[in-house]
Amino acid sequence: MGAMTALTDRCFSGVIFDMDGTLIDSTPAVVRSWTRWAEEYEIPEEKFGDFHGMPARSIVAKLMPPELHEESLARVTQLELDDVEGIVALPGAVEALATLPVTAIATSCTRDLAERRIAASGIPAPDVVVTASDVTHGKPDPEPFLLAAERLGIDPRRALVVEDATSGIRAGQAAGASTLAVVTTTQRDALAFADLVVDDLSAVSWHVSDEGVSLSLR
Missing domain, CATH: 1.10.150 (DNA polymerase; domain 1)
Structure with a gap:
């Protein structure tokens, strides 16, 4: 309960999403x-x-x-x-991207593959999309999230990273960000070291104010 309270009580400057398994089912x-x-x-x-x-x-x-x-x-x-057959948006993904004013994707896909999967899934692409083509070191190294925060113009320590993989949660934590895990591809127990674990993004309500972005559980 403590981790959940800490996360839902916080206000973030922006949200950085992983893509595969977090926003889309590929x-x-x-x-x-x-x-x-x-x-x-x-x-x-x-x-x-x-x-x-x-x-x-x-x-x-x-x-x-x-x-x-x-x-x-x-x-x-x-x-x-x-092969992009059957790639679809995951529950809550389109709503999150449409609601949040400061968002990025940080994916382990290459640029070409990320663009193909975004198009296939129909999710609205944020202005900032960091791919494996943009970084020297991929997850679990924090570089993808640090670069995404830099391109958003926010302090990574005031960012929320949303991930479905243990390597991504580790990368987010190494970047100094708070972490929200979804259990779309990974067992809940394996993601328990994230600040908060939910089934998928449909379990979260987003709140936007002059101070930034906060979240609550539905």
Whole structure:
């Protein structure tokens, strides 16, 4: 209760959302693309750990020998670009983006892939979209959220980061932001270290005032 009270009592200068699993449901397309990639490169399923929320480049680096990094990264990137079937907005996502005046997306997708998935889902894209193409280090490094806060013109310590992956929550915390976790793709227990955990964005009401943005539970 303490963490919930602390978060719902706070006022934020802006909200930075992860995209896949937070604002949009791309899981079927992601699974199809990576499964096909793993089959083509004969990577056994047990080699895949908790890579959700990490950039494709980081995943490939953990699974493939150095001499195949660029080739295999290009292949999985193309597979993901070619498959946007069934990508939809998650509950509460469109309302949040339409309601909040200062928002950004910080995603582990590349720029091209982020644009394709945003278009496929129909969510309104905020002015600031930070992708893996914009940063040197991806989540769980804080760089994506620090850059998003910088481009929004806000102090990251007065930002709220909304995520569905443990790597994203860690990145948000490392950036100094408060964190709201949604359990759309990850078990609730694994996200318990976030400031607040909810089922999805439809569980949250947003309140905008001259002081900034606050939230409450529905």
